[in-house]
Amino acid sequence: MAPRVLISDALSPAAVALFKDRGVDVEFQPALGKDKDKLAAMIGGFDGLAIRSATKVTSKILDRATRLKIIGRAGIGLDNIDIPAATAKGVIVMNTPFGNAITTAEHALALMFALARQLPAADASTQAGKWEKNRFMGVEITGKTLGVIGCGNIGSIVAERAIGLRMRVIAFDPFLSPERAMDLGVEKVELGDLLARSDFITLHTPLTPQTRNILSAENLARTRKGVRIVNCARGGLIDEAALRALLDSGHVAGAAVDVFVTEPAFENPLFGHPNVVCTPHLGAATNEAQENVALQVAEQMSDYLIRGAITNAVNFPSITAEEAPKLKPFILLAERLGSFAGQLVDSGIKKVSLVYEGGAAELKIRALTASAIAGLLRPQLADVNVVSAPAVAKDRGIVIEETTREAESDYESVVTLTVETQERRRSISGTVFHDGKPRIIWINGIGLDAMIAPAMICVSNEDKPGFVGRFASILGNAGVNIATFALGRDREGGSAIALVEVDGVVPDEALAQVKKLPGVKEVKALTF
Ligand SMILES: NC(=O)C1=CN([C@@H]2O[C@H](COP(=O)(O)OP(=O)(O)OC[C@H]3O[C@@H](n4cnc5c(N)ncnc54)[C@H](O)[C@@H]3O)[C@@H](O)[C@H]2O)C=CC1
Numbered sequence: 001m002a003p004r005v006l007i008s009d010a011l012s013p014a015a016v017a018l019f020k021d022r023g024v025d026v027e028f029q030p031a032l033g034k035d036k037d038k039l040a041a042m043i044g045g046f047d048g049l050a051i052r053s054a055t056k057v058t059s060k061i062l063d064r065a066t067r068l069k070i071i072g073r074a075g076i077g078l079d080n081i082d083i084p085a086a087t088a089k090g091v092i093v094m095n096t097p098f099g100n101a102i103t104t105a106e107h108a109l110a111l112m113f114a115l116a117r118q119l120p121a122a123d124a125s126t127q128a129g130k131w132e133k134n135r136f137m138g139v140e141i142t143g144k145t146l147g148v149i150g151c152g153n154i155g156s157i158v159a160e161r162a163i164g165l166r167m168r169v170i171a172f173d174p175f176l177s178p179e180r181a182m183d184l185g186v187e188k189v190e191l192g193d194l195l196a197r198s199d200f201i202t203l204h205t206p207l208t209p210q211t212r213n214i215l216s217a218e219n220l221a222r223t224r225k226g227v228r229i230v231n232c233a234r235g236g237l238i239d240e241a242a243l244r245a246l247l248d249s250g251h252v253a254g255a256a257v258d259v260f261v262t263e264p265a266f267e268n269p270l271f272g273h274p275n276v277v278c279t280p281h282l283g284a285a286t287n288e289a290q291e292n293v294a295l296q297v298a299e300q301m302s303d304y305l306i307r308g309a310i311t312n313a314v315n316f317p318s319i320t321a322e323e324a325p326k327l328k329p330f331i332l333l334a335e336r337l338g339s340f341a342g343q344l345v346d347s348g349i350k351k352v353s354l355v356y357e358g359g360a361a362e363l364k365i366r367a368l369t370a371s372a373i374a375g376l377l378r379p380q381l382a383d384v385n386v387v388s389a390p391a392v393a394k395d396r397g398i399v400i401e402e403t404t405r406e407a408e409s410d411y412e413s414v415v416t417l418t419v420e421t422q423e424r425r426r427s428i429s430g431t432v433f434h435d436g437k438p439r440i441i442w443i444n445g446i447g448l449d450a451m452i453a454p455a456m457i458c459v460s461n462e463d464k465p466g467f468v469g470r471f472a473s474i475l476g477n478a479g480v481n482i483a484t485f486a487l488g489r490d491r492e493g494g495s496a497i498a499l500v501e502v503d504g505v506v507p508d509e510a511l512a513q514v515k516k517l518p519g520v521k522e523v524k525a526l527t528f
C-alpha cells in the first residue's frame, strides 16, 4: 500500500504534485493546522505530516498519530513541533534548512531599509496627500555598524549582503569559528560589545532556552542610543514590552518586526508606535522560497517513505538513497544482535558497547547503534524504535559507547555488541555475508556460525559428551523439529554454546528439562 501524507498547512501545490509523482498518496488540507481537533481526528490515518508554521505538533496530536513515521517542516524553525515527544514516539522530524534562507535574509534587509528611511509611514503619508518631506528625514546605512546576533545560514547571508552595502558587520554567535568569521569578513564579538557598538541590530538565532529574551530589558538598555532593531527570526528573542518602553523614550530609534511572541499577532505592545514597522511573519514568503521548501520537503519525505533515505532530520542521522541499500542488512544485523542480547538479559542494563570493524566501520554507525539499542530494549519496551531508542536509553541512564576499527579477523565486517548489567557482561558478534543475511559468529568470545532464524534456542553448557543427544531427544519428545544446529566451544572440556534453529514454539516444560541437563548453565528460547 502506498504511504499516505497529510499536508496541513499552506504549502505550495508543487509539493502535492511531487508526492504524487513519487508514488505517495497525499491529502492537501491547507487550513487544517489551525483546527487542532480536526487534525487530531485525522492524523491517525497518515504515515507523514507536512507542515509550515501554523500546525502545532503537540504531544496530544502525536498521541493520536498511531502510524506516523515522519514530520516534514517546509521551512527552518521547528519550534511548532514537540521534538522530544516525536522522538519518544519514534517519529522522524526533518526541516528544509536552506530553501528559504535567502528570502528571509532579503526580508531582514528590506526591513532595515524600511526603518532607515521610514518607508511604510512615508508611503502612507504620501498616499494620504500630505507630502511631508521634512517629517521623513532618514539615515544612511553606508558606513554604519550592523550587529548580527546568530551568524548561521540566514545571518551570514545578511552579513555578506550588508558588507556589499558598505556596512561594517560585527557578529555575536558562540558557535561561529574565527575562520568562518574571517571568510565572511565579519568581526566576531561578545554580546555586550555588539550591543554597545551597533547602529542596527538584526537577530538570526533559533528560539532556544539560551536565546529566549536575548534582547531582554537589561540588554536593550545596553544598546547605543538611536539603535534600530530588526527581528526576522523568532518573537521570543526580544522582550516586547521593554522594547516598546525604549521606543517611547526615544532610546531605540526604530524596530522592524516580522515575528511576535504570540502569533498570529492581532494585538501587540509594539503596535501603533510611529517608529515600528511590522510584517505578519513574512520572512519566508516569496514564491521562490515557498516553491523551494515545498519541493524539498516533499522530496525528502518521499525519499524516506519510499526508499528509506533520511536527509535533514534533527533526530536521526542522514542516510542517502545510495547508502540506504548498503546499510539495510547491517541495520537488520544490529537490530538482531540487540534483540538477541535483550532477550538474554534479565536485569537492568548499565552499559552497551558497540564495536564496528572493517567495512561496518565505514557505514553510518549512529544509525546502526540506534537499531541495536532498539532491538535491545524492545523485549522490555514494545514501542521503542530506531528513532526513539537512543533517547529512551539515555533516559534510563544506559551508557552507550561506540568504537570503530580496522578488521581484526577473517571477516570483512564485524559488529560486536556488549551489554553490561549489574551481574554480568555478555557479548555477541555478527556479520553480513554476500547473501545480505545476518549471521552470528561469536557469543561471549566463543566462535560459531549461525543464521538468525525466527525461532531459536540458545544453550550455554559445559563441553561434556552426551549433551547433544539428550538435548535433541527432549526437543523430539516435545514435538519440536530442529532445523539447524550450530555449536561452538572455547576449548575441549571448557565452555560451549549451542545455537539451535527450531520450527515452532518450544514448550516451557521442554526448556525446563534442558535446563536440568548436567552441565547446562543457561537456556533461552529466542524469537526474531
Ligand atoms: N521570519 C521567517 O519567516 C523565518 C524565520 N527563520 C528563523 O531564523 C532562524 C535562523 O535560521 P538559520 O540561519 O537558517 O539557522 P542556523 O541554524 O543556520 O543559524 C542559527 C545561528 O544561531 C546561532 N546561535 C545559536 N544559539 C545562539 C546564541 N545563544 N547566541 C547567538 N547565536 C546563537 C547558531 O550558532 C547559528 O549559527 C531560524 O531558527 C528561524 O527561527 C527562518 C526562516 C524564516
Ligand SMILES: O=C(O)CCC(=O)C(=O)O
Pocket: 052, 053, 074, 075, 076, 077, 078, 100, 281, 283, 284, 285
Ligand atoms: O513557513 C513560513 O512562512 C515561516 C517560515 C519560518 O519561520 C521558518 O522557516 O522558520
